[in-house]
Amino acid sequence: MTDRETTATDAAQSATDGPIQLDLHAIVRARLGRKARWVPRCLVSRLARLIRQDELNTLLRDNYPRRGADFCRGVLSDLDVTVDIAEGSQMPDPTQRRVIIVSNHPLGGLDGMALIDIFTRHYGGQVHFIVNDLLMSIEPLTDVFVPVNTHAAQSRSTIISIEDVLAGDDPVLIFPAGLCSRLSPDGKTITDLPWRKSFVTMARQHRRDIVPVYFSGANAPSFYRTARRRQRLGLRFNFEMVLLPREVFRACGHHFEISCAPAVPWTSLQGQTPRQAADDIRNTVYSLAQQCTSLPGQ
Secondary structure, eight states: HHHHHHHHHSSSSGGGGGGOOOOOHHHHHHHGGGGGSOOHHHHHHHHHHHHTTHHHHHHHHTTTOOOHHHHHHHHHHHHTTTTEOTTOOOOOOOTTOOEEEOOSSSSSHHHHHHHHHHHHHOSSSOOOEEEEEEGGGGGGGGTTTTETTSSSOOOHHHHHHHHHHHSSSEEEEOOOOOOEEOOOOOSSOEEEEOOOOOHHHHHHHHEEEEEEEEEEOOOOOHHHHHHHHHHHTTTTGGGGGGGHHHHHTTTOOOEEEEOOOOBBOOGGGGOOOOOHHHHHHHHHHGGGGGGGSTTTTT
16 A cells, blocks of 8 residues: 555544544545645535535444455445345356456445445455545455555555455456446436446456446436536536435435346457457446346335
């Protein structure tokens, strides 16, 4: 972990001292350094309310000292969120652990937790999840998360961490879109942003088969409206992301489904460009939607 990632994690209370607690003021100071003094405290306090910091901290306290998949399982239970495997889904061979699991990203939070829980139980042992380094502030999941800084050059220690995980024997989860799903340009469907092709390169280099997974789900219409307004104004910063914690609590009592396609052998990727292979696998993922009987976020 880089010094900045360590500092951002330390901005919340260490789990060895008790349950981790998010402190947005401390995180802003850790991320911005001296520039943080120019950010009004009232603005940070308002943002803390918007991201439901108090409710998130309650979840963290109630699930202490759980970690990893056990923590995810506890959060899903507290929120009364259930996730089933759709009928007709072809779950991967649990003895073949050296895989990269790729999924659409409809929710921006609970979908990741559900996948960690499901595939930890399916494979047994440890799974890893390549994520934005900002998520390293969620200390109970730092044993699962492998951080990627999407806004700056990768540090050598981070690159080594990713390479070590891919060279190992544990399953690796990735959301190739990076950000959660948005409304399509025609306003008719909710779909991922274009997938990055890096997961194909990783699969080839490390000889890992790819498991396509579809997750049925959707956020509230207000989330997508905010994203559309931001895009129309030409603003690059994803302001709608601050609404994602609210979506976590909106999902209380909801039921979701996942569906898996047969694993794509890494050897079959050799005859395509990474871009072509990534697009084909993305299409496979969305073709699985017909196997899910529940409405998104039902």
